[in-house]
Amino acid sequence: MAKVVQITAENFETEVAQASETRAVAVLFSSAEYPDCAPYSQLLGQLSTSMDFTLGVVSCxxxxxxxxxxxxxxxxVPEVHIVEKGQIADVIQGVLPEADLKKRLEKFFVSDEARFQAALEDAxxxxxxxxxxPMLDEALxxxxxxxxxxxxxxxxxLGMGxxxxxxxxxxxxxEADDQYREAKSLLELLDFHAEAAKKDVQGKEAIVYHEACKLACAEDFESALQAFLNLYVESPEWNDGAAKKAMLTLFGVLGPKHELTWKYRAKLNTMMFI
Structure with missing residues (x-):
């Protein structure tokens, strides 16, 4: 559990040495005489809460x-020592920008929430x-x-179809949500995700279309557009012109000014009027 502790010679063994055997402890050396120390100590205190670690503060x-x-x-000062299993595992000297500091700390401290999310993302x-x-249902x-x-x-x-x-x-x-762009992209590519989730696809054209949809879901748009174009050239009427419709959908996702839209719209038009 996250906490900030004033470290002295009397409690060092318990709060740092012993505690670090099960989880690393960050030890900040600071001084009231140096103006950088107070705000840096406050930042580390905030990070100890969000990243769930113990911050030991030693007054110099x-x-x-x-x-x-x-x-x-x-x-x-300020100087941060990461103690892990009784040994100094890292030393962070001076004041780092928050993003850089967090990156250094993430090597040792990951919250239970972050671990859970990482497990979900891996799955x-x-x-x-x-x-x-089921894990997501329980968490939500x-x-x-x-x-x-x-x-x-x-x-x-989507993966389940x-x-x-x-x-x-x-x-x-x-638009106020940090995940808006990714959610919007998934929404626009909904049909591609539905196709990509299918199992045991049969037929030459269906397999090509299926693989192209997987490329689109992976946002490899150029490869997807080329695959759809190849399918359109080989079988323009297959599945009611599905390849052409897929290309038009991707043009909408990319936007009218995107270079791939210009490039593949021109190619599609050429093939349509040959």
């Missing part, structure tokens, strides 16, 4: 802490949708407004 202004300062060989990436969905029952979980739920539903359920969730995302 207290003479009784000199033994700790010397033992850690502190050269300047979806490996197409274990039937494993991911606790936090129904969590947009990250909603997006993952929509992806898992349930496009209507996915659509109902994706349509609720707004």
């Amino acid at each position: 202004d207290e003479r009784e802490n000199m033994q700790l300062i010397q033992a850690f060989r502190v050269r300047s 979806i990436a490996q197409k274990n949708f039937d494993q991911a969905l 029952a606790k936090t129904p407004d969590d947009k990250k979980l909603q997006l993952l739920w929509a992806k898992a539903s 349930d496009t209507e359920k996915a659509k109902s969730v994706l349509a609720k995302f707004t």
Whole structure:
């Protein structure tokens, strides 16, 4: 559990050395005499909460802490030492921008929430949708407004071929949501995801179309457009002109000014009027 503790020689063994055997501890050496220390300490305190780790703060202004300062060989403040299993695993010297600091800390501290989400993302990436969905249902029952979980739920539903359920969730995302762009892309590519989720596709044209849809879902749009174009050249009337319709859909996704729209619209027009 996240906490901020003032570290002294008396509690160092318990709060840092012993605690680091089960989970790394961040130890900040700071001084009230240096203006950078106070805001940096506040930032680290916030990160300890969001990333769920213990932050031990050693005041370099207290003479009784000199033994700790010397033992850690502190050269300047602020200075952060990551203690893992009783050993110094990393030293962060000076003030880092928040993004860089967080990146360094993420090597050692990952919240339970982040671990859970990573497990979900791995399950979806490996197409274990039937494993991911029950986990997502349970998580959303606790936090129904969590947009990250909603997006993952929509992806898992698409993987299971349930496009209507996915659509109902994706349509609720707004521009104010951090996940809006990805949700909008999934919504626009809904039919491609439904096709990509199909199993045991039969027939030459159907297989080509299926693979092209998978490319579109992976946002490899140029490869997808070329595959659809090849299918259109070989079988323009197949499945009521499905290849041509797919290309027009991708033109809409990319937008009229995108270079791939210009390039492949010209190619499609050439093939249509030969």
